[in-house]
Amino acid sequence: MTENFARRTVLKGLAAAPLLLAGCASRGSSTPTGTLNIGQISNSVAFFPLFIAEQRGIFAEEGVKLGDRPRLGTGAKVAAALKSGSIDLGAGVVTDAFNLAESDDGTRIVSSLVSEYYVDIIVATSLDVPGDGASVEDKAAALVGKKIGITGPGSGTEALVKYLFGRIGKDAAVDATLVNLGAAATSAVGALKSGRVDALAFFQPIGQQAEAVGAGRIFISPARGDVPSMRGALHGVMFSTTALLDKKKDEVAAFQRAMGKALEVIHGDEAEVRQLLGQYLDKSDPAAVDALVPILRSEVPSTPDVQRDAYETAKRFHLDSGLVTNAPDYSAVILG
Structure with missing residues (x-):
C-alpha cells in the first residue's frame, strides 16, 4: 500500500x-x-x-x-x-x-x-495549595474557582477534573473554568508557565516536563495512588x-x-x-x-x-x- x-x-x-x-x-x-x-x-x-x-x-x-x-x-x-x-x-x-x-x-x-490512569493534575508553582499529605478531597477543593487546562471536551483529562469535583459535591463546568488546550505538550506547559491557567489535567509526561522546567508540580496523580478508587x-x-x-x-x-x-x-x-x-x-x-x-x-x-x-x-x-x-x-x- x-x-x-x-x-x-x-x-x-x-x-x-x-x-x-x-x-x-x-x-x-x-x-x-x-x-x-x-x-x-x-x-x-x-x-x-x-x-x-x-x-x-x-x-x-x-x-x-x-x-x-x-x-x-x-x-x-x-x-x-x-x-x-x-x-x-x-x-x-x-x-x-x-x-x-x-x-x-x-x-x-x-x-x-x-x-x-495516567492523567495528572499539575499546579503552577505560584498556586497556594495544600501539601502532599492532604486528602484528595482537600486537594480537589483547592481547585475550585481555578482555570484548569484540559485537552478538550469529552476527554479523559476533563473526566478526571469532573470526577474530583464530584467527590466534593461540585460541578467542574460551573465551579471552575476549563480551558481547552489541545494535546501539544508545549502549549500545555506554556499555558501553565504564563499564567493562562492555574492548573493542568494532562497525560504523562506533561507533569514531568512541567517539573523539569520549573513551571509546576504534580499535585494529584491517580497513577501513584492519590485517588485510591482509581488505582489499577x-x-x-x-x-x-x-x-x-x-x-x-x-x-x-x-x-x-x-x-x-x-x-x-x-x-x-x-x-x-x-x-x-x-x-x-x-x-x-x-x-x-x-x-x-x-x-x-x-x-x-x-x-x-x-x-x-x-x-x-x-x-x-x-x-x-x-x-x-x-x-x-x-x-x-x-x-x-
Whole structure:
C-alpha cells in the first residue's frame, strides 16, 4: 500500500465519521491479508510498546507486517477509521473503546497497554495549595474557582477534573473554568508557565516536563495512588471491531505476541528502557524522561491480557464521572 493511498483511505474514513459513528455497521478491513494498519491518537506514553516492537524488530520477528500507522489526534477519529475499515487496530484509551461500543456492539478490547490512569493534575508553582499529605478531597477543593487546562471536551483529562469535583459535591463546568488546550505538550506547559491557567489535567509526561522546567508540580496523580478508587484502572488499550478482527485473526494473534515481548522489554533492563524512552520522547527534557522511567515500569502491565479487576475499575470510574452512560460487561468486550 502506498503512503498516498493509505492517507486517502484514512481521510475517507474520517470524512464519513458522523454517519459511521451514528450507528451504521462496521465495514470489513480494506487492508491486504497479512498487513495490519494501526491508527493511534498520538505518541503518548501509552503507545510506547508499539515503538519498542518496531525499534527492536519484534513485529518483524513475529511476522507482523505493518501498513499505514497514522496519528489521528483524537479517539473519535481512531474510532471512525476503525468503522471505515481503513485501520485494523486502534491505539487509544479505554474511553474510546467504551464510546465505540455504544454504536457498535462488536467492539473488542484487544490489548492492555497501561493499567493505571495516567492523567495528572499539575499546579503552577505560584498556586497556594495544600501539601502532599492532604486528602484528595482537600486537594480537589483547592481547585475550585481555578482555570484548569484540559485537552478538550469529552476527554479523559476533563473526566478526571469532573470526577474530583464530584467527590466534593461540585460541578467542574460551573465551579471552575476549563480551558481547552489541545494535546501539544508545549502549549500545555506554556499555558501553565504564563499564567493562562492555574492548573493542568494532562497525560504523562506533561507533569514531568512541567517539573523539569520549573513551571509546576504534580499535585494529584491517580497513577501513584492519590485517588485510591482509581488505582489499577485499565487506561491505554488497543481496540477494534469483530468485523475487522474476524478477517485478521492470524495477524492479530501475531500482534499480541509482539506486544507481550514489548512489555517484557519495559520490565527488563532499566538502562535500555531509558534509552528507548528517550528516543520515543525525543523532544522532552531529559530530566522528565528520567523521572518517567520508574513510573512507566510500574504502570505498564506485564502481559497484554486485559485483567478483569483493571477493567471493572475503569468501568466504575467512567460511569461515576459521567464520561459514558453505558459500558459493556467484561465478557462481552474483551477479545478472548
